[in-house]
Amino acid sequence: MNYITSGNNPLVKEVKLLKSRKHREGRGLFFIEGTRFVEEAVKERAQIQKLLISEELYESGAVQGFLSDGDSIGYEVYILPQKLFKEISDTENPQGILAVIKPDYFQTDRLMSGECSFLVLLDSIQDPGNMGTIIRTADAAGVQGIIASKGCVDIYNPKVLRATMGSVFHIPVCVSDDLAQTALTLKARGFKIYASHPGGSVDYFDIPSWTNSAVVIGNEANGISDEVAHCADLLVKIPMAGRAESLNASVAGALLMYEALRSKIK
Amino acid sequence: MNYITSGNNPLVKEVKLLKSRKHREGRGLFFIEGTRFVEEAVKERAQIQKLLISEELYESGAVQGFLSDGDSIGYEVYILPQKLFKEISDTENPQGILAVIKPDYFQTDRLMSGECSFLVLLDSIQDPGNMGTIIRTADAAGVQGIIASKGCVDIYNPKVLRATMGSVFHIPVCVSDDLAQTALTLKARGFKIYASHPGGSVDYFDIPSWTNSAVVIGNEANGISDEVAHCADLLVKIPMAGRAESLNASVAGALLMYEALRSKIK
Numbered sequence: 001m002n003y004i005t006s007g008n009n010p011l012v013k014e015v016k017l018l019k020s021r022k023h024r025e026g027r028g029l030f031f032i033e034g035t036r037f038v039e040e041a042v043k044e045r046a047q048i049q050k051l052l053i054s055e056e057l058y059e060s061g062a063v064q065g066f067l068s069d070g071d072s073i074g075y076e077v078y079i080l081p082q083k084l085f086k087e088i089s090d091t092e093n094p095q096g097i098l099a100v101i102k103p104d105y106f107q108t109d110r111l112m113s114g115e116c117s118f119l120v121l122l123d124s125i126q127d128p129g130n131m132g133t134i135i136r137t138a139d140a141a142g143v144q145g146i147i148a149s150k151g152c153v154d155i156y157n158p159k160v161l162r163a164t165m166g167s168v169f170h171i172p173v174c175v176s177d178d179l180a181q182t183a184l185t186l187k188a189r190g191f192k193i194y195a196s197h198p199g200g201s202v203d204y205f206d207i208p209s210w211t212n213s214a215v216v217i218g219n220e221a222n223g224i225s226d227e228v229a230h231c232a233d234l235l236v237k238i239p240m241a242g243r244a245e246s247l248n249a250s251v252a253g254a255l256l257m258y259e260a261l262r263s264k265i266k
Numbered sequence: 267m268n269y270i271t272s273g274n275n276p277l278v279k280e281v282k283l284l285k286s287r288k289h290r291e292g293r294g295l296f297f298i299e300g301t302r303f304v305e306e307a308v309k310e311r312a313q314i315q316k317l318l319i320s321e322e323l324y325e326s327g328a329v330q331g332f333l334s335d336g337d338s339i340g341y342e343v344y345i346l347p348q349k350l351f352k353e354i355s356d357t358e359n360p361q362g363i364l365a366v367i368k369p370d371y372f373q374t375d376r377l378m379s380g381e382c383s384f385l386v387l388l389d390s391i392q393d394p395g396n397m398g399t400i401i402r403t404a405d406a407a408g409v410q411g412i413i414a415s416k417g418c419v420d421i422y423n424p425k426v427l428r429a430t431m432g433s434v435f436h437i438p439v440c441v442s443d444d445l446a447q448t449a450l451t452l453k454a455r456g457f458k459i460y461a462s463h464p465g466g467s468v469d470y471f472d473i474p475s476w477t478n479s480a481v482v483i484g485n486e487a488n489g490i491s492d493e494v495a496h497c498a499d500l501l502v503k504i505p506m507a508g509r510a511e512s513l514n515a516s517v518a519g520a521l522l523m524y525e526a527l528r529s530k531i532k
Contacts, residue, residue: 129395133514142507163514170509205528241408241527243436247520248399248429254517255524261507262471 001067004052004080007087011050011078015088015100021154030156033091033098037166038066044169047102048075054085054096063097075099090158103156106174108147112186116144117212118260119186121193123179123228124151124219125249131155132163133250134217139167141257142264146171149179149228151219183231186214193232195224196252200237207236210260217253267333270318270346273353277316277344281354281366287420296369296422300361303432304332310435313368314341320351320362329363341365356424369422372440374413378452382410383478384526385452387459389445389494390417390485391515397421398429399516400483405433407523408530412437415445415494417485449497452480459498461490462518466503473502476526483519 004012015031017023024030029049032041041048051070053063058079070077085096111119120143125131131153138146153160155173176182183193194207195216216232218224229235238247238255247255270278281297283289290296295315298307307314317336319329324345336343351362377385386409391397397419404412419426421439442448449459460473461482482498484490495501504513504521513521 133517136510137513137517139508140504140506140510140513165510165512167508167510203531205532238406238524239527239531240406241530242405242433244402244406244431244433246431247403247406248516250514251399251403251517251520254513254520258504258521261505264507265469265505266471 002078004078007084012084012088019090024156028102029100030103031098031100032161033089034095035097038097038099040166040169041099041101042069046169048073048099049102050100051075051077052098053079054082055079056082057096106172108174108176108182111145111147111172111174112189118144119214120146121179121214121216122148122152123216123224124149126153126220128153128157128159129163130250132160134253135164135173136167137254137257139170141261143257146173147176147182148173150175150177180227180231183228194234194236195229195232196256197224197229197235200235202234202236204236204238204256204259210263215256217249220249268344270344273350278354285356290422294368295366297364297366298427299355299357299364301363304363304365306432306435307365307367308335312435314339314365315368316342316344316366318344318346318364320348321345322348323362372438374440374442374448377411377413377438377440378455384410385480386412387445387480387482388414388418389482389490390415392419392486394419394423394425395429396516398426400519401430401439402433403520403523405436407527409523412439413442413448414439416441416443446493446497449494460500460502461495461498462522463490463495463501466501468500468502470502470504470522470525476529481522483515486515
């Protein structure tokens with residue numbers, strides 16, 4: 001057990017830096033917050049390196065389990081004053097527990113290897129809430145992996161992680177430097193690429209087969225890039241009965257992912 | 267045209283106060299921001315009372331249309347320095363245009379009168395992004411009205427309004443003091459009440475009929491209250507194929523609303 005008392009402590013500075021993508025990528029680390037999220041990380045054998053706990057939470061006795069997990073998993077535990085914890089936290093009302101974790105980087109190749117039969121491709125999803133919700137929904141719908149274009153918001157952004165509600169530890173998410181190329185590779189391996197598109201020719205509930213398929217969801221303002229749309233086997237439309245011009249990206253994604261699940265169940 | 271130069275101007279103070287629900291309700295006013303949103307308000311004949319424009323946007327000449335609309339609609343236009351605009355804006359990068367509007371309060375009774383055959387009931391939706399996304403999706407899916415419990419986040423919250431992407435002007439949203447009673451009244455008028463519930467007995471895609479129906483979506487953490495669940499004709503389940511424990515409320519809502527639309531189209 002270690003005690004931190006000063007904001008000048010190097011670990012305090014490091015965690016603060018991990019709020020920026022540049023530093024997360026430079027250091028190969030990210031952090032999550034909250035009792036349930038940390039429990040999920042322990043359960044899923046995430047590579048937790050350090051656990052930071054506020055004095056208040058520590059003294060409440062509610063974190064005994066995490067202390068013994070630390071012994072078996074091998075992470076270090078740090079206790080720090082409530083005020084200092086609030087400074088490093090990314091939330092307005094921190095629960096007082098935060099884990100610094102080394103990400104499991106998934107290789108695009110592994111997802112395309114043939115073990116997976118239903119994937120989601122994300123083309124420049126920008127909003128952290130949407131990104132996190134898509135990961136959560138993909139987990140619920142039984143999607144086997146997500147490939148995000150490098151233009152997407154970082155999945156280790158604290159707001160993305162919060163919105164995943166723990167699903168970031170359940171489903172592989174990897175980044176593609178060239179999403180159109182990834183789509184072509186998937187096609188060559190027998191995947192059908194279905195891209196959600198306002199100019200689509202087929203309603204999403206009329207897709208003939210979901211076996212070995214990948215759904216593409218596009219950017220919130222601009223949709224799917226032309227390069228990626230050109231690789232699609234089908235441009236898929238979500239019917240609009242009212243006067244809304246479009247759907248939220250995570251809603252559009254959910255409709256397509258659940259359509260695939262429905263076709264499996266029915 | 268009026269020019270505001272000081273932060274002590276009463277209108278500046280008033281708009282700032284409208285960020286809180288208490289003041290919105292007390293004054294019977296709310297505000298929206300951004301060129302497209304204000305255009306939508308003009309087009310939909312919202313009761314715009316005042317239009318605030320930053321000097322920068324005014325001098326760009328891009329708001330000529332709004333100035334002549336002001337003459338015909340009868341709202342007053344105020345020009346204010348960029349810096350002052352930023353102070354009153356609810357966004358980080360304000361576009362420089364903001365409209366103060368008197369809401370159209372819809373009566374629950376009107377929605378239950380028999381003109382509508384598909385409604386959405388919201389039970390304590392708390393997250394502004396979810397609330398706005400549900401309103402947007404309801405508009406897209408052809409839902410005819412939304413009845414929110416009084417425990418829901420205020421629909422005139424700036425974050426809710428932004429997430430509606432203008433749909434707040436397309437679809438009636440009203441507030442019920444007693445959502446269970448509202449559900450019972452709807453039942454007495456021939457509506458079927460379908461409540462999204464993890465313990466549901468029927469998958470959402472196996473609902474036999476969507477004619478004259480109302481879908482209930484519950485709170486993000488606690489779901490639907492027992493009182494409201496007891497009024498439902500069916501508790502409806504969304505299957506979970508992976509390891510996520512639940513879905514985001516706006517995603518669950520979208521799946522149900524689009525299932526109803528699908529049944530109409532197919």
